[in-house]
Amino acid sequence: MTAILEIRNLTKKFGGLTANNDISFDVAQGEILSVIGPNGAGKSTLFKQIAGFERPTAGEVRYKGDRISGLPPHKVARMGVVRTFQETTIFKSMTVRENVIVAHHLRSRASLLGYFLNSAQARADEADFARSADDIIGFLGLVEIRDELASNLPQGHLRALGMAIGLATQPQVILLDEPFAGMNHDETMRMVALVRRLRDERGVTVLLVEHDMPAVMKISDRIVCINFGQKIAEGGPAEIQADPRVIEAYLGSEDAAIGI
Amino acid sequence: MDTQTQAYSGRAPDRTRRSTRQVLGVVLFLAFVFGVVPAFIAATGRWDFYYTLTSVALLSVAAAGVWLTFYIGRINIGQGAYALAGGYVSTILMTQGGVSFWLTLPLAGLFCALISVLIGWPILRLRGVYFAMVTLVLTEVARLTALALPITNGAKGITSIPLPGGVSVMGVTLIPDFATLENPRQAFYFVAVTVMVLVYLVLWRIVNSRLGHLCRSLQQNEELSASIGVNTAWLRVLAYAISSFFGGVAGAMFVSISQSIYPSSFVVQDSVNFMLYCFVGGLGYVFGPMLGTLLLYFGWDLLQVAGQYQLLIYSGTMIALMLVLPNGVLSLFDRKGAGK
Ligand SMILES: Nc1ncnc2c1ncn2[C@@H]1O[C@H](COP(=O)(O)OP(=O)(O)OP(=O)(O)O)[C@@H](O)[C@H]1O
Numbered sequence: 170m171t172a173i174l175e176i177r178n179l180t181k182k183f184g185g186l187t188a189n190n191d192i193s194f195d196v197a198q199g200e201i202l203s204v205i206g207p208n209g210a211g212k213s214t215l216f217k218q219i220a221g222f223e224r225p226t227a228g229e230v231r232y233k234g235d236r237i238s239g240l241p242p243h244k245v246a247r248m249g250v251v252r253t254f255q256e257t258t259i260f261k262s263m264t265v266r267e268n269v270i271v272a273h274h275l276r277s278r279a280s281l282l283g284y285f286l287n288s289a290q291a292r293a294d295e296a297d298f299a300r301s302a303d304d305i306i307g308f309l310g311l312v313e314i315r316d317e318l319a320s321n322l323p324q325g326h327l328r329a330l331g332m333a334i335g336l337a338t339q340p341q342v343i344l345l346d347e348p349f350a351g352m353n354h355d356e357t358m359r360m361v362a363l364v365r366r367l368r369d370e371r372g373v374t375v376l377l378v379e380h381d382m383p384a385v386m387k388i389s390d391r392i393v394c395i396n397f398g399q400k401i402a403e404g405g406p407a408e409i410q411a412d413p414r415v416i417e418a419y420l421g422s423e424d425a426a427i428g429i
Numbered sequence: 430m431d432t433q434t435q436a437y438s439g440r441a442p443d444r445t446r447r448s449t450r451q452v453l454g455v456v457l458f459l460a461f462v463f464g465v466v467p468a469f470i471a472a473t474g475r476w477d478f479y480y481t482l483t484s485v486a487l488l489s490v491a492a493a494g495v496w497l498t499f500y501i502g503r504i505n506i507g508q509g510a511y512a513l514a515g516g517y518v519s520t521i522l523m524t525q526g527g528v529s530f531w532l533t534l535p536l537a538g539l540f541c542a543l544i545s546v547l548i549g550w551p552i553l554r555l556r557g558v559y560f561a562m563v564t565l566v567l568t569e570v571a572r573l574t575a576l577a578l579p580i581t582n583g584a585k586g587i588t589s590i591p592l593p594g595g596v597s598v599m600g601v602t603l604i605p606d607f608a609t610l611e612n613p614r615q616a617f618y619f620v621a622v623t624v625m626v627l628v629y630l631v632l633w634r635i636v637n638s639r640l641g642h643l644c645r646s647l648q649q650n651e652e653l654s655a656s657i658g659v660n661t662a663w664l665r666v667l668a669y670a671i672s673s674f675f676g677g678v679a680g681a682m683f684v685s686i687s688q689s690i691y692p693s694s695f696v697v698q699d700s701v702n703f704m705l706y707c708f709v710g711g712l713g714y715v716f717g718p719m720l721g722t723l724l725l726y727f728g729w730d731l732l733q734v735a736g737q738y739q740l741l742i743y744s745g746t747m748i749a750l751m752l753v754l755p756n757g758v759l760s761l762f763d764r765k766g767a768g769k
């Protein structure tokens with residue numbers, strides 16, 4: 170097992186609040202790893218630092234051996250590490266298809282001037298983006314709604330669209346922040362299957378933050394549990410479920426008890 | 430997969446029809462501004478129309494720039510600063526450097542684009558009302574700078590600026606010397622309209638190419654845009670630089686027509702007007718600022734009959750327009766409701 174992502178002593182302070190405190194763990198190539206923890210534990214903050222949206226106060230993130238923490242998000246994305254957002258984040262006044270097409274930016278081979286002049290390369294790019302977008306839209310089951318304005322979509326579809334946008338960048342590592350939020354049981358199970366396929370068929374390494382414990386237990390190879398900004402446990406689903414510190418964290422926070 | 434391919438190939442004739450209609454529209458527009466308008470003016474003897482329409486064309490060039498900054502999600506109330514800077518650059522190059530006006534026109538635009546990069550880099554991080562306020566101040570800063578600098582000749586300004594000279598290549602006169610023309614007003618009108626057509630063609634191409642799609646992504650969600658790999662800071666500066674280029678070119682043209690420039694040639698009120706032209710025409714439509722400029726410029730003139738109530742009626746109408754047509758006048762003609 171080779172680590173594609175190494176999180177080393179990551180610490181993030183917001184004024185007096187320590188949102189992440191000396192967190193370290195490795196993510197293996199092709200792994201599905203979940204980060205769990207009660208509300209406010211620091212999960213999103215961790216993801217933001219990995220994707221370049223927040224600069225760590227201390228510590229670092231390495232991707233394939235190179236330090237990526239502190240780089241701006243577009244550079245991190247260019248290297249292959251892309252996040253989706255906890256809040257539904259899409260381009261509201263574009264259709265589903267336009268959303269996914271525009272997200273192919275990193276695959277551009279023509280220059281902006283080339284696009285302006287509609288060069289042969291630009292036309293080839295656009296055709297390529299459209300083809301790939303239709304592919305992703307098909308993969309995520311959004312074909313029927315591809316010409317809908319994104320602002321008109323229900324929550325479940327918005328989540329899927331957020332993921333489609335992430336996939337359009339052709340990530341090596343995708344960070345999904347609560348991908349199943351707002352979905353019913355059936356929708357969640359369908360998404361769980363899709364995330365699996367993403368890893369199995371495309372070899373994408375998946376990190377995800379989720380509160381839906383049955384889904385987490387079903388999907389994860391490994392789980393990292395955070396509480397009050399500190400990593401308190403790491404291991405396989407069965408290990409985590411039986412871990413007294415994890416149970417304590419969840420019971421103590423009045424969050425629903427961990428379990429299936 | 431098969432049905433998908435079919436669905437999209439089924440759209441091709443529709444697209445050809447649309448582009449035919451677009452070409453037809455452009456041809457009609459060109460015929461109108463270069464043929465019908467001069468014919469009408471010759472027939473009626475209303476030579477003053479040339480001056481009015483030239484102003485509309487140039488104001489709409491500056492407004493096109495403001496519209497582009499709206500397109501990346503920034504409210505720009507600072508275009509007056511670049512129009513003023515462009516005017517001074519052109520003037521100083523002509524009067525002190527002996528450079529041909531025709532060369533100073535792009536140079537004024539480039540100068541403005543360059544300083545807009547320096548100014549835009551820090552301030553484009555600001556959003557919403559904060560960016561708007563800073564740009565508003567920028568117009569005032571430009572005026573004060575022009576008052577203070579020796580090269581701009583302070584409050585006295587620069588007057589008796591020569592008319593544009595001729596351009597000839599290998600003995601063939603491409604552009605006649607404006608001083609020798611019997612009717613320079615008409616010549617200015619043709620130049621202004623040509624500049625306007627070029628600027629709107631560029632704007633249209635930007636909006637309908639990937640560059641425009643990226644600008645839209647920026648307008649709708651900057652964080653998401655960054656997460657798909659867009660260098661948002663750079664793209665914002667690029668759009669702002671193009672915007673300021675338009676402002677500089679418009680300013681240089683204006684000054685050449687009035688043959689004089691003062692620190693108060695472009696003031697905060699002008700910056701505000703450019704923004705209003707965009708609002709009234711429609712922020713979602715490339716030709717919004719052009720229509721907005723035409724409507725507001727003529728609207729203001731027509732309201733002259735209302736005497737002391739002119740401003741009251743003008744402002745009242747403007748508020749009503751924004752309430753009734755928040756997406757601009759062009760949304761009236763947009764059946765599908767989706768702007769382009
Ligand atoms: N930009 C910020 N400035 C100040 N405090 C912040 C900031 N972002 C997060 N925090 C704080 O850091 C802590 C961790 O927040 P974070 O969003 O990472 O939690 P989370 O584990 O994702 O929670 P949830 O499950 O509710 O999404 C919270 O107390 C939060 O209020």
Ligand SMILES: [Mg+2]
Nearest residue numbers: 212213214255
């Ligand atoms: Mg969170």
